[in-house]
């Protein structure tokens with residue numbers, strides 16, 4: 285459900301130096317964020333930044349605010365107060381569609397691929413600008429487009445399944461196809477929600493490998509519950525709890541944090 289309303293942030297715009305700070309250091313920068321649902325405070329974050337080409341993992345118990353954080357970045361949900369900066373711009377009041385056009389891609393937990401279309405056809409549809417062309421599948425992609433599709437599919441071991449309808453793919457293959465489709469749009473920031481959910485151990489390891497490979501070309505934020513997968517990602521971890529940032533650092537560091545242990549054990 286789209287919870288984005290027309291309500292504008294209640295705060296006055298922050299002074300310009302916040303925008304400068306965001307532009308200089310971070311691809312994504314959240315400042316003094318509050319999100320409330322009917323008076324319930326789901327998110328309360330002073331400052332949160334993601335560097336260019338960083339892979340950041342966000343963990344936290346159920347209801348911690350992980351999805352809400354992604355929702356305010358992608359424009360699905362409005363902030364009650366605070367500012368969201370992306371790529372140097374204040375996107376706090378920008379619509380979900382325009383945020384996507386600015387380069388924020390989002391992968392939800394359940395893969396959204398077209399079952400009746402082949403792997404290749406799904407990738408064709410994901411090419412930038414293709415969504416608007418009605419006879420999409422009959423309009424010829426360029427040689428460059430074709431090369432990009434094949435290179436990406438090779439990376440996720442889906443070349444053998446090029447002409448296979450997506451409905452015959454395994455859950456893991458569907459996840460990789462969807463990530464590949466998102467990459468076709470060359471997103472600056474990719475928000476990925478629980479990519480390891482429902483995967484076998486082998487598929488989980490391959491997904492971690494893929495995300496690690498993509499880091500460096502894209503900035504990626506992963507929400508995850510599977511701690512073994514988080515360990516494999518070997519990246520900076522931010523822990524959310526009851527809407528607040530509880531800890532931040534390597535997995536080893538946050539795992540030993542008494543507040544983090546308490547937050548998980550207290551459930």
Ligand SMILES: Nc1ncnc2c1ncn2[C@@H]1O[C@H](COP(=O)(O)OP(=O)(O)OP(=O)(O)O)[C@@H](O)[C@H]1O
Nearest residue numbers: 287321324326344345346347348349350351352353
């Ligand atoms: N649209 C909404 N209306 C009312 N409350 C909401 C809404 N969206 C989220 N919440 C509440 O905000 C809190 C944070 O939810 P959120 O989904 O962001 O947590 P999460 O960390 O992603 O949890 P999970 O790991 O279970 O997915 C929860 O208490 C949730 O019930």
